[in-house]
Amino acid sequence: MSSPQFDPVPMAPSQGAGSTTAAPAPAEGEQQGNPIRDAIAEAIAEHRVILFMKGTPEAPACGFSARTVSILQSLDTPFAAVDILPDPRIRQELSAISSWPTIPQLFVGGELVGGCDIVTEMFESGELEQVLS
Amino acid sequence: MPSPEELKQRIETGIPGSLAEVEDLTGGGDHFSATVTAEAFAGLSRIEQHRLVYGVFGADIGGPIHALTLKTLTPTTISAP
Numbered sequence: 001m002s003s004p005q006f007d008p009v010p011m012a013p014s015q016g017a018g019s020t021t022a023a024p025a026p027a028e029g030e031q032q033g034n035p036i037r038d039a040i041a042e043a044i045a046e047h048r049v050i051l052f053m054k055g056t057p058e059a060p061a062c063g064f065s066a067r068t069v070s071i072l073q074s075l076d077t078p079f080a081a082v083d084i085l086p087d088p089r090i091r092q093e094l095s096a097i098s099s100w101p102t103i104p105q106l107f108v109g110g111e112l113v114g115g116c117d118i119v120t121e122m123f124e125s126g127e128l129e130q131v132l133s
Numbered sequence: 134m135p136s137p138e139e140l141k142q143r144i145e146t147g148i149p150g151s152l153a154e155v156e157d158l159t160g161g162g163d164h165f166s167a168t169v170t171a172e173a174f175a176g177l178s179r180i181e182q183h184r185l186v187y188g189v190f191g192a193d194i195g196g197p198i199h200a201l202t203l204k205t206l207t208p209t210t211i212s213a214p
Contacts, residue, residue, distance in 0.1 A: 101194040118179045
């Protein structure tokens, strides 16, 4: 069984991928607790703006994720990005934490702001810029 | 594969007093767009409003319903015809 790995990639404005954060290694033998859920909760707490998406900001794998990324980039906001595709458990645990069924999911200051629809609406109304500042 | 009509019925049943307009975005029966107007949304944040609609479908979201784009409105935000 492969170890749960995801690397939140901090995206500074006008920059490529920065340093990565490794997820905690699973315990040998019996699984204690829920390392993926813990790693997700930690990432959300650690990064002020974090986007869980399909694919990466350079290569989004879905239109909704792509649109959300381009909105964040147009606001020149630094953000961390997590690709949920490598491991289906990431999406499962994320949805358990956020009570939200779809991807992408944008968190700001530890709270779920929304998916593509909400982010787009807030961007158009100017609310998103305020939430991010 | 659900139809837009079926999704509309499920939303209006699941959120009493709501009015839903549902469109199949791709014609493939799995990418939908819904505009839902409901008194029940009053006072709720967008996230909470969307959660109410997603809640109607439960585990179908991400399964048979691959994508459901939402716009939620309260009756007062609609201008009179």
